[in-house]
Amino acid sequence: MAKAIMIQGTMSNAGKSLVAAGLCRIFKQDGYKVAPFKAQNMALNSYITREGLEMGRAQVTQAEAAGIEPSVLMNPILLKPTNDTSSQVIVGGEVMENMSAKEYYKHKKELVFKVKEAYDKLAAQYDIIVLEGAGSPAEINLKENDIVNMFMAKMAKAPVLLVGDIDRGGVFASLVGTMALFEPEERELVKGIIINKFRGDLSILEPGLCQLTDMIHKPVTGVIPYMNLDIDDEDSLSERFSKKNTAGLVDLAVIRLPRISNFTDFNPLESMASVTVRYVDHAADLGDPDMILLPGTKNTMEDLLWMRQNGLEASVLKHAAKGKPVFGICGGYQMLGRTLKDPHGTEHGGQMAGMGLLPGETIFEKEKTRTRVTGTFDKVEGVFSGLSGIKFEGYEIHMGTTTLEGGNILSHIAEEGMDAKADGLSCGNIYGSYVHGIFDCGDVAGTIVSSLLRAKGISGEQVAGVDMAAYKERQYDLLAEGIRKNMDMDMIYRIIEEGVDYGK
Ligand SMILES: NC(=O)CC[C@H](N)C(=O)O
Numbered sequence: 001m002a003k004a005i006m007i008q009g010t011m012s013n014a015g016k017s018l019v020a021a022g023l024c025r026i027f028k029q030d031g032y033k034v035a036p037f038k039a040q041n042m043a044l045n046s047y048i049t050r051e052g053l054e055m056g057r058a059q060v061t062q063a064e065a066a067g068i069e070p071s072v073l074m075n076p077i078l079l080k081p082t083n084d085t086s087s088q089v090i091v092g093g094e095v096m097e098n099m100s101a102k103e104y105y106k107h108k109k110e111l112v113f114k115v116k117e118a119y120d121k122l123a124a125q126y127d128i129i130v131l132e133g134a135g136s137p138a139e140i141n142l143k144e145n146d147i148v149n150m151f152m153a154k155m156a157k158a159p160v161l162l163v164g165d166i167d168r169g170g171v172f173a174s175l176v177g178t179m180a181l182f183e184p185e186e187r188e189l190v191k192g193i194i195i196n197k198f199r200g201d202l203s204i205l206e207p208g209l210c211q212l213t214d215m216i217h218k219p220v221t222g223v224i225p226y227m228n229l230d231i232d233d234e235d236s237l238s239e240r241f242s243k244k245n246t247a248g249l250v251d252l253a254v255i256r257l258p259r260i261s262n263f264t265d266f267n268p269l270e271s272m273a274s275v276t277v278r279y280v281d282h283a284a285d286l287g288d289p290d291m292i293l294l295p296g297t298k299n300t301m302e303d304l305l306w307m308r309q310n311g312l313e314a315s316v317l318k319h320a321a322k323g324k325p326v327f328g329i330c331g332g333y334q335m336l337g338r339t340l341k342d343p344h345g346t347e348h349g350g351q352m353a354g355m356g357l358l359p360g361e362t363i364f365e366k367e368k369t370r371t372r373v374t375g376t377f378d379k380v381e382g383v384f385s386g387l388s389g390i391k392f393e394g395y396e397i398h399m400g401t402t403t404l405e406g407g408n409i410l411s412h413i414a415e416e417g418m419d420a421k422a423d424g425l426s427c428g429n430i431y432g433s434y435v436h437g438i439f440d441c442g443d444v445a446g447t448i449v450s451s452l453l454r455a456k457g458i459s460g461e462q463v464a465g466v467d468m469a470a471y472k473e474r475q476y477d478l479l480a481e482g483i484r485k486n487m488d489m490d491m492i493y494r495i496i497e498e499g500v501d502y503g504k
Pocket of ligand 1: 400
């Protein structure tokens with residue numbers, strides 16, 4: 001049975017996921033078999049495993065850092081908010097149903113069983129499990145239904161490191177306050193404190209750390225500096241959406257839909273030196289990009305309504321009318337079609353017109369499509385004709401199925417061992433595909449950017465895409481290096497070795 005360590009944070013976005021990913025990397029470098037675990041994620045950024053099961057992206061990143069294949073055991077429950085009151089509940093990688101929070105809590109008993117089963121299976125295979133909590137572990141109104149924070153620490157008998165975010169301010173108050181709200185037995189489980197996202201002079205911080213230790217009687221295991229790394233983070237509070245990029249040669253605008261999903265699709269473009277990717281949620285900020293990208297969304301119809309109301313749909317149509325390219329992925333592709341129908345109320349219910357830029361009709365079904373695919377572009381129209389014949393890989397996650405009503409098929413895709421089927425459309429300079437990760441293969445992003453540069457008359461040369469796998473490996477090493485330098489790793493190993501007394 002594996003030893004365990006758990007990362008909890010005083011609030012969302014304190015940097016738990018990255019600290020956990022960094023520790024996974026360090027343990028791997030030190031020769032341990034390590035795996036990440038988070039009982040429950042609330043996120044719209046998901047991933048399809050080799051077995052065709054769906055899980056949150058944060059544990060995929062951590063698994064990559066740990067050098068292992070992601071498994072749904074690492075994230076047994078995924079909640080994908082469909083609107084403000086309900087979420088699609090995914091258990092063991094498969095859709096259970098859409099539920100409100102109250103309905104969800106009614107299933108707690110069986111969910112606890114699933115969580116325990118997944119954790120035990122995982123722990124049987126590894127030396128160390130790095131667990132991650134969610135949000136704040138001191139939400140006293142929710143504690144009764146907790147299955148992801150202290151509940152999990154107790155189940156796994158995991159010593160807890162509590163992370164505070166100094167960048168957002170109030171770090172001492174949030175640490176002391178969180179400790180005060182714990183039950184005595186929970187307080188016992190906390191074995192160390194991490195101050196995260198520090199910038200400035202450590203000598204000025206140190207007196208505060210001494211006082212903190214006196215107050216809560218827990219050691220500070222590290223002060224981690226603010227690190228400018230390019231690693232997938234959890235979606236809801238992602239800093240990438242507000243990042244002000246310097247202007248690159250190619251300007252890409254991603255419409256920042258309220259229910260945006262799988263925005264990791266755009267990482268390969270974002271990592272190219274000549275490219276600027278901007279996330280836009282106001283028509284006034286759109287400017288005149290070289291291409292508009294419509295991302296995936298958990299609620300295609302509601303997000304299209306949002307664009308219709310705030311003028312972004314009109315801006316996309318104007319951009320398209322000028323002959324400039326628009327590329328939609330999954331929900332973004334569905335929006336570009338003529339009609340959206342939701343007879344079973346899977347998303348918004350009813351029927352509405354799409355943008356009408358591609359000849360397709362989407363119907364939201366009861367069953368989810370969830371597969372990993374390989375594909376080849378057909379004869380592609382317009383500015384991206386250079387994509388024709390290029391191979392790609394990716395995955396599909398959607399409830400909708402789209403019937404093509406003419407136009408040019410974008411590609412053929414196939415699940416392992418299955419026959420190829422048509423996917424997506426290209427019509428003039430409008431493109432749409434169901435495949436997430438379609439830009440990941442070096443040739444695809446490189447060809448898109450070269451085509452855009454050529455269309456602007458800048459260069460006729462082929463720009464190379466970034467090798468995403470090597471790029472990510474380097475980022476994980478830099479993360480591990482930053483953490484190693486600033487955390488007392490001897491103390492961390494001691495904490496892991498000693499474990500906790502709980503339930504003995
Ligand atoms: N990932 C997505 O963009 C999903 C699109 C849409 N909400 C569907 O389920 O069909």
